[in-house]
Structure formats: structure tokens, C-alpha cells
Amino acid sequence: MSRGRIDKRRAILDAAFTVFAREGYHQACVKEIAAEAGVAKPTVYNHLGDKEGLFREAMAAAADRALAESLSAIEALTGEGDVRATLEDVGHRLLRCQGGERAWALRRLLYAEIHRVPELFDTVHGRGANRLGEALANRLARLSLGGGLRAADPDVAAGQFLALLTGPMETRSRLGTRPVAEAELRAGARAAVDTFLRAFGPVSAEGQPSGDR
Amino acid sequence: MSRGRIDKRRAILDAAFTVFAREGYHQACVKEIAAEAGVAKPTVYNHLGDKEGLFREAMAAAADRALAESLSAIEALTGEGDVRATLEDVGHRLLRCQGGERAWALRRLLYAEIHRVPELFDTVHGRGANRLGEALANRLARLSLGGGLRAADPDVAAGQFLALLTGPMETRSRLGTRPVAEAELRAGARAAVDTFLRAFGPVSAEGQPSGDR
Amino acid sequence: MSRGRIDKRRAILDAAFTVFAREGYHQACVKEIAAEAGVAKPTVYNHLGDKEGLFREAMAAAADRALAESLSAIEALTGEGDVRATLEDVGHRLLRCQGGERAWALRRLLYAEIHRVPELFDTVHGRGANRLGEALANRLARLSLGGGLRAADPDVAAGQFLALLTGPMETRSRLGTRPVAEAELRAGARAAVDTFLRAFGPVSAEGQPSGDR
């Protein structure tokens, strides 16, 4: 059947994202993408139309992957176990997702082209941060019901959790330009969770930040 | 003397940033910048070298301006007056700075070209967010000493305050693509300050979010 | 048997001429021809070699058809009946042939590609205007012998008759770009025959143009 066709399409999209990530949309040339995918230039056009379409699809595919990773990262956020430890673990995993090279590339490309291609926002955030935010809000809501968190608007709390987590990392990683050590990720997660729990933690947990370091 | 020369240079840089902001670095063409500045193309080259230099200088100038605005926004953050009201006011002013069209353009351009021009990070953040972060940290430290805030690492607190402030706004403004109503800015500032004070507010202020609305 | 093969070949040639007529040789793309014929691209190549051959064959087929129409149009030119009326009728029929959409397309394509493909002249005129000219000359010769026309070189007379007929129509139809009303065709035929008979008509017919209108 057209199994091969789909595979090739996937290969081209992967190659495209790789090159777009490395060069940016305008600097990237289709020839290079084709070379990266190991096909001839017209094959790219046959499969994905013009450069614009190639870009959109590559972005969508990358966003899908990034979302899947992030969603899987917050699956550990059940009501069971120590709240602080769980949040730190989830935070750490999220930072690893969002701090990955491809995730940063996705975000940079999004910022770079959002003005020219406004739909890109939904393409990426609809499948990425927002869907992630909603999923996280759901988890936090259940945690609140279970007494693990002080009651609050779960959407706001989710947004703020993500902001506390990723915001300070932007500077640390120089916008994803510099690799961030594992320890720094951990520290970042802990700092975010500290503050988050001071604001939203259960009364009982107040004043007991994670013990060591 | 060279007064006119400097003026023309300034005019070209302004025009350049306007066009870069509108089109992005690669899409922007020197011809258009020259037209926007009201001069001929070679004049641009005489004054600022090549397109690359033009971009760097334009970014630096725009970053300087943005920093000045933000610094002036946090000047209200003295120890005097109600902490919550002051923070909300400052937060609101900051959001107006950072949410302005040129500020978003600056950020988008930074994201877009950071990979190709790494120095851009310092050019912008050295004069922008970081210097802002430090200044904010200083203010917060003095607030802590004055008892207006619970003791904490001022750098961390400053970073988190900015994150709580701007993070959730990214989605709301669709990365600066959509104008955000004044009321939304106020609400955003309040939400950030609420959480910030729950985490870092003085014990006395605990549990007393801004009364109305 | 190969009945189906021939049919498909014919279908492809028809489609080819249609597309060539619409787009011109260079603008027409094989893909479109294949689509018009309802087959896949390689099928076209299997049946007719490359684009060049496709073009030649399509032109030849179209020329054959056009010739057949024109030849049938002059069949009415027997010695019987009124000379003027007969000539006008034949002239009118010829104008309808030569003024048809496909005939104009044929001529335009001939003009367009004659320089690149000189044989095209014989392909088209050998089967078209020239063979038509000869046939017409034969008819006129018999008319002369029968006294219906003043004696003259039949080849010259035939050529001039066709020239008087079609020449002025070129401007009227804007080179086949504009449809010409039936009445205009009639008037054109009458004007041509008027002059033709003034020059070649029998002495008896002198000065008696077609009576009405």
C-alpha cells in the first residue's frame, strides 16, 4: 500500500524540522532539506507542496511530539505519594522536555514566524502549552480535592506553575542556546516547587521545603 | 559638525527596527529600510556597514529603550505604601512595557536570530531582562529588609515575580500578536501578585488578597 | 486486439491538441494533457514518445481534420448554378471552417512553433491550405473552361480568392480571439466575391454585385 509513502513523508518532515531548527525558516533552503532527507528536491514538493506547507507540517509534527512528551511527563502527578516530591519530579521532567534542543527550536521558530503565520500559534500551542496547561490544571484540581493543595483556580495555578518552572530557565539556558546541566534543572524545579507550594501548598506542608540542598 | 550625521544614523536605526519588527530579519530588505528612513540604499551602508551590523545596532538601540521603560516602571517600588498595591501597580506597568508592540517585536527578533547571532542574547538581555532582573532584585531585597516581604533570595524572587507576571501573558496575547485589554493587564498583574505574596508576603499580609473585583 | 490501443492514442492526441490550443506548446504541460485524456503521464509517453512527438502528431491530426472540413466546403463549387451565389456560399463555408476555434488554434500554433519545427509547415499546409489551394484551383479551372470565369492562372486565382476571403477577417476576428457573427461572415464572403468577380468574373456578370443587402 502507501506505507512507503507515509514513511517518506515522515522522513521529509523530520529532515525539514531539523534544518528549520538549525537555520530558521528563511535561511533554510529546500535543497538542504531534501539532502537531509536523502531525496531530490522535487520529491519534497510532491509530498508537501511548497516551502510554506512544509514548514507548517513540520511544525505541527514537532509540536505533536513535544506535547506527547510533556503529557507523559505529568502523568506521574497522581494524588499518591508526597506532594512536594511528586511536584519536583514532574517539574524536573517537564524542564527536560521543554529544555530539550528540539523543544527550544520549536519555540524559537514559533516566535520567529508567528507574525507572518498567525495560525502557527494554535498549531503549536493548541497542541502544546495550552493542551499541556489544561491537562496540568486537571491534575492540580484533583490534587486540591484530595487535600494535597490549597484550593485555587486550577487554570491559574497550572499557568503559574509552568511559568515558575520555565520562566527563570530562559535566561539560564540563554534561550536554549546553552545546554543546562542536570543539576541546574533539578534546582530549577525545586525553586519553582518551593514557591508554588508556599503559595498553594496545604497548610500542613507550610515551611518545610525539600530537606537537603 | 557631525550632529546631522548622528541624527541620520538614529533615523536609520529607527527605520531599521521598524522594518525588522514588521518583517523579520530575513524578510526585511535594505531597500525598504532605506525607504522608511527616507534615504538611499548606499547611505545606509555608509552609516552602518552591512545588514548584519544594521540589525545588531537596531536591536541594541531598541533594547536600550525597552530597558529604560522597564526600569522606570519599577521605580515606584519603594518601601513606602501598601506592599500589595505597590506590587500590583509595578506589575501592571511592567506588563504594559513588556506587552507593547515594540517590546514583543524585540523579543520575537531575539528568539528568531539568537541561534545565528548568539551575542544578541547579551545585547538584549544584558540591557534588558537581566539588568531589569537585577534592579528588581535590589528593590525586593530592600523590601525584605524593611519587613515588607518574607526573607528570600532576592534574585530568585525577582525572577519568579517576572515569570509569574509575563509567563501567563504569553498565551493571552498570542505572543504579542493580539492586543491585550487594559483590564486583562490589571487582572494579570493581580494574579501574579496574589501568588507572589502568598509565597513571599509578610506573615501579616497572609490571606488578604486585594479586596475588590 | 489493438483496437483499444488506437482509441487511446486518438484520445490522447485529442486531449493534447485541446491543451496545446489552450495553452500553447511551451505552457502546456504533459501532466495536464494526461489529465485531459484521463490517463497517467507515463501512458502518454508509452503511446507517443516525448512531448515533441506528441505535438507533431496532434498537429497533424488536427490539420487533417481541418483540411477535410475545408475540402468538403468547396465541394459545392461545381459549374452548375449561378456563379456568384455559388462562390458566396463556398466562401461563407470556408470562412466558417477557417474561423472556427480549432482552426485558429492550429494556425496560431503553427505560427508559434514554425521556427523551431520547420517541418510543421508541410505537416499543416501540405494537408491544409496548400492542398486546399490546389483543390480550389482545380475547381476554378473547370469553372473557367465552362465559361463561368474569365481565363486566368487557376493557382493564382485560387490563392487570391483565399486571400481576399481570409485576409480581411484576421483583423475582424482579432486573430481568432473574438467570435465573429454569422452576418459578418456572410458580408466578408460577399465582399471577397465581389472583388473576385470584378477581376475574374465573366464579362456578362460585370457590374452586377449580389442584389440585396
Add this chain to the structure above:
Amino acid sequence: MSRGRIDKRRAILDAAFTVFAREGYHQACVKEIAAEAGVAKPTVYNHLGDKEGLFREAMAAAADRALAESLSAIEALTGEGDVRATLEDVGHRLLRCQGGERAWALRRLLYAEIHRVPELFDTVHGRGANRLGEALANRLARLSLGGGLRAADPDVAAGQFLALLTGPMETRSRLGTRPVAEAELRAGARAAVDTFLRAFGPVSAEGQPSGDR
């Protein structure tokens, strides 16, 4: 001043027509035109926009030239001198104009692209055959008044004169593909004038075709 600019524009247009005449519109590539003009490709674009505009302007310029030649050819058509001799001379000159290489190229290009660029008809005929037809009609009208011709609609007579002149030549020159000997041109002009005068000549001239050869 911009004298040089105009000169270069003229040079480019000349080169363009030369190449278009040689290759046809679609086969001609801008690179070759630029080479023929001795400039770089972008210079062509600076002066004349895209290929389409280049074509239109080149056609208009060529048509202007062709018209000037033809108009000058019929200037000899005054009432003085022998009618037959004068007409033959004018006819011969016209055939030399219309049978020239550039004139044929102009016509072929016109036929080739008329469907895609309908305005071309006016561009060429408005300045060419039609304006020529009108001018010729004027001359013939004065000839009629002077008794040199039998009275007739001058527009019709002019059109038919041109048709008798050029129509039979199309086949002889294989659509301008083959050079036509001077003697053939003379013979063509004589044949046309013979018939024309038989139809429109003064009664006195009837039956006295040009004596020798």
C-alpha cells in the same frame, strides 16, 4: 541626465526582441536576453520589470518600427504618375517591409502569444496593420477622387489590396521561414496589382497589365 538610462533601455529592448524573435517567448530566457544586451540579469529587471513587461515593451517597440517602415513605403502613393506602376512600386516596397525577418518575427510572436496576452493585438495592429490600413485607405480614396481608381469603399479596397499582396506570400515564404528572392517579391506585387486593378482600376486601364515579364 538620464540619457544613458534611455539608451540602455533601448539596448535591452532591442536585445529582447532579437532573442524573442529567435526563440519565442517561452523558450527565450532572460539570462540570454541580458547577455545579448551586454548587461547583467538584474539590470534587465531594473529597467523593465518582469519578463512579461519586457516582452510587451519589446513588441511595442518593434511594432512601432515596423509601422514606420510600412508608412514610409506607401508615401509614394500619390496621384501622380502611372497608377499601375505606382501601385506595383508601393506593393513591392510593402512586401519588402512585411517580408523582412523582423516583421515576420513580430507576426509570429503576435500569433503565438495573442491568446495569453490579448492586448497584444492592439499593441501591434493598432500601431501596425490597422494604422497602415487606414493610411492606405486614405491614399486610395484620393486616388479614386482623382480618377485613378474606380470608386469603392476605401477601407475595403485597402484591406483587399493588403490581402492580395501578403496573403499569397505566406505560403511562398513558408511563414517567413524562407527568404524570398527579389524577383518573387516583384512578381507577387505585380500579381496583386493586376487583380486589384482589374477589380478597381479605371475603365481606361482595363485589360492592360504591366507589359513585360
Add this chain to the structure above:
DNA sequence: AATGAATGAGGGTTCATTCAT
């Protein structure tokens, strides 16, 4: 015999940059 997929070659157009005035 017919097709989906792939490719090599080539063309129009734009742009950053440099002379000559």
C-alpha cells in the same frame, strides 16, 4: 500495458552589496 513516485535540469526573480557620478 498502466501507474505512482522520483529526479536532473533549468528559469524567473530577488537581494545584499559595490561603483561611478
Add this chain to the structure above:
DNA sequence: CATGAATGAACCCTCATTCAT
């Protein structure tokens, strides 16, 4: 110094043509 004009280098895209199925 400012400018009009010129250029070399790229890049996107299309198309005629050929395999493998």
C-alpha cells in the same frame, strides 16, 4: 557625502522524463 545604476549569487519552484511496481 549621497545617490542611481549595476551585479553575482541564491532560492523557490516547475517540468519533461524515467524507474519500479
